[in-house]
Amino acid sequence: MEAQTVEAIVRDYLDAVEKRDLDRCLRFYKDDACIHFMEGVYQGLEQIETWHRERFDANFRIRDIERTELSGDTLSVDAVITSDRLAAWRLESLSGTATIRIDGDKIKEMSFGMRVYNPLEEW
Numbered sequence: 001m002e003a004q005t006v007e008a009i010v011r012d013y014l015d016a017v018e019k020r021d022l023d024r025c026l027r028f029y030k031d032d033a034c035i036h037f038m039e040g041v042y043q044g045l046e047q048i049e050t051w052h053r054e055r056f057d058a059n060f061r062i063r064d065i066e067r068t069e070l071s072g073d074t075l076s077v078d079a080v081i082t083s084d085r086l087a088a089w090r091l092e093s094l095s096g097t098a099t100i101r102i103d104g105d106k107i108k109e110m111s112f113g114m115r116v117y118n119p120l121e122e123w
Contacts, residue, residue, distance in 0.1 A: 006102050007068065010075050013100075013107065014065075020056050022049065029107045036111035059084040063093055074101045078115065 009028065016024040026049055035042040035051050042051040060083040067078040077100065082093045095115040101108050 005105070006070060006073060006075050009102055009105060009107070010068075010077065010100055014062065014077075017052075017055075017060075018062065022052055022056070025052050030103055033106070033108050033110075036109070038112075055083070066095075073103065074099060076100075 013025065013028040016028065026045055029045060029048055031045055032043070033045070033048060035048055037051060042048050060081065062079050063082050064080040065077060066080065069076045077098045078095070079098065080093050080095050086092070086094060097113050097115060098110060099113075100110045
């Protein structure tokens with residue numbers, strides 16, 4: 001798959017997330033897609049819908065996209081996110097990486113991981 005195609009799919013999906021367009025978000029996923037988030041796995045469109053509703057209810061926002069890296073059909077997105085749930089824990093934001101695998105023209109799998117800042121890296 002061409003890099004521009006993968007990046008365009010992810011960019012359009014992130015636009016749907018930002019606009020809170022649940023129906024449009026779900027159209028980006030294959031029927032048997034899965035999302036790996038925290039300790040859970042959301043498998044299939046019904047559970048993926050639940051995952052999106054939970055993020056929208058928490059006022060999830062992508063504050064900044066810092067970097068993207070494409071490898072074949074998989075795009076890694078380093079981003080800074082915020083939400084009301086984070087604010088309740090007195091966290092202004094979190095940095096993490098979303099890894100999104102595309103199959104055909106739809107998302108097959110997405111996983112999230114936190115990035116931890118190590119001050120010793122600057123030495």
